[in-house]
Amino acid sequence: MTASGPPFVLKRELGVLGATAMGLGSIIGTGVFVSIGIAAGAAGPAVILATALAAVVAACNALSSAQLAAGHAVSGGTYEYGYRYLTPELGFTAGWMFLCAKTASAATAVLGFSGYLLRLVGGADAWHVPIAVTATTAFTVLVLGGLKQSSVVNISIVAVTIGSLAIFVLVGLLDLARNGERTLSPLFPTSGGVGGFFYATALMFVAYAGYARIATLGEEIKDPKRNIPLAIIILLLVTAALYITVAAVAIGGAGVGVLSRAAERSATPLEAAARALSTPGIGSIIAIGAITAMLGVLLNLILGLSRVALAMGRRGDLPPLFGRLNKDASAPSAAVIGAGLAIGSLALIGNVQTTWAFSAFSILVYYAITNLAALRLPKADRLYPPVIAWSGLGACLFLAFFVPPPIWLIGLALIGAGLVWHVIARRLWRRGQLE
Numbered sequence: 001m002t003a004s005g006p007p008f009v010l011k012r013e014l015g016v017l018g019a020t021a022m023g024l025g026s027i028i029g030t031g032v033f034v035s036i037g038i039a040a041g042a043a044g045p046a047v048i049l050a051t052a053l054a055a056v057v058a059a060c061n062a063l064s065s066a067q068l069a070a071g072h073a074v075s076g077g078t079y080e081y082g083y084r085y086l087t088p089e090l091g092f093t094a095g096w097m098f099l100c101a102k103t104a105s106a107a108t109a110v111l112g113f114s115g116y117l118l119r120l121v122g123g124a125d126a127w128h129v130p131i132a133v134t135a136t137t138a139f140t141v142l143v144l145g146g147l148k149q150s151s152v153v154n155i156s157i158v159a160v161t162i163g164s165l166a167i168f169v170l171v172g173l174l175d176l177a178r179n180g181e182r183t184l185s186p187l188f189p190t191s192g193g194v195g196g197f198f199y200a201t202a203l204m205f206v207a208y209a210g211y212a213r214i215a216t217l218g219e220e221i222k223d224p225k226r227n228i229p230l231a232i233i234i235l236l237l238v239t240a241a242l243y244i245t246v247a248a249v250a251i252g253g254a255g256v257g258v259l260s261r262a263a264e265r266s267a268t269p270l271e272a273a274a275r276a277l278s279t280p281g282i283g284s285i286i287a288i289g290a291i292t293a294m295l296g297v298l299l300n301l302i303l304g305l306s307r308v309a310l311a312m313g314r315r316g317d318l319p320p321l322f323g324r325l326n327k328d329a330s331a332p333s334a335a336v337i338g339a340g341l342a343i344g345s346l347a348l349i350g351n352v353q354t355t356w357a358f359s360a361f362s363i364l365v366y367y368a369i370t371n372l373a374a375l376r377l378p379k380a381d382r383l384y385p386p387v388i389a390w391s392g393l394g395a396c397l398f399l400a401f402f403v404p405p406p407i408w409l410i411g412l413a414l415i416g417a418g419l420v421w422h423v424i425a426r427r428l429w430r431r432g433q434l435e
Contacts, residue, residue, distance in 0.1 A: 014220055014227075022300055023210050023231060027209075028161050028165070028293055029161070030356070032243055032246050032293070033294065037269020037272075039051075041259075042203070047247055047251065049197070050200040055236070057399070058211070064367075066383065068374055068377065069214065070225045077370075086373055093419065098362075106339075107349070110294065110298050112268075112290065116268050117287075140339070143340075160292040164286055164290075167282065171279045199402045199403060202364060202399040202402050205363075208236065209367070210239075251273075270290060273286075302340060302343070306331070306332055306336040321334045322334050323335075364400035368397050371390070375389045
């Protein structure tokens, strides 16, 4: 890089609080406000157990991510770890699956935002997709302003979201005490059998996957060896407790049918559960919390997608334009714009169940590679025993194929298409800066 050229490395601007808040903004959104309803349709009341099992799987993956990010704190997450500790093909596959998964997750989030907003204001369903595309455009512009500005907005969003969920839980506990014996019985076996239970676990696993945002932002976190593992562990403990509690209150207070039907019709299951409770006005509070939560997820996913695209552009796996930063090193402008365009395009599908199931398969493949990379860490760089990475690897590969077969077949086809692109891209843009 010449003195007059653009900067190559992003600024380190986040501490533990900022990194944890970024993770919360990414996690507390689609998973709690939409995915619980979809998963309830697959597993019935056993979605509570599926949520707990998903937390255990997520913990294994989170610890693998934490030790990898602490030792190799650059933008790109498992894409970079795959290259460093495994093979270029596995590194590329991780990055490719991350882009596919998180674009689908972001599209689900922005469609959920639109659904909750329309329910709150009484708007027509015809506005569902146009509102989603408009929100994507607005938040793409926000992220172009840099991480510091995005972090301030994110903390405000997280505060409103957690406040609304806390009110929902406190009020819902009364209905849970009255109706729980009826609505939670039988807790197991599930309505969809064992296959439905593991499908619900896969869906709920994606709801925890926002801790990867901390890893993908590793280049921008201060004192990464201390702050990245600490932020990831705090994040996972908080979200696991919140998700299990919300799932129990929503299903115990309102019943599985209310959640699953709302997930199918309008992508607003938690709002429907809140309106089914005996206390008036809770539905509107949840709708407001959901609106802020979905926007927080959208914000964080644009950040995460753009940072992985940045890393892939630097290596030549995407056009080199995506590997460039703006003049003050606060954002990879082309990567941010590309992420926004991809999310807006996928949102045109308008179906949250399809986008979320595809996200589940893609992110499970991504984390399988994360755990494989963690197993290749030098002994001196390991923070946790190898059994954690082995457990995460096995669980991810097992759960990935409990999503509907058409979804995982499309996912496998995309992996193949991506590897073909990888060969073509390496011939077009051979850049060796990070190899």
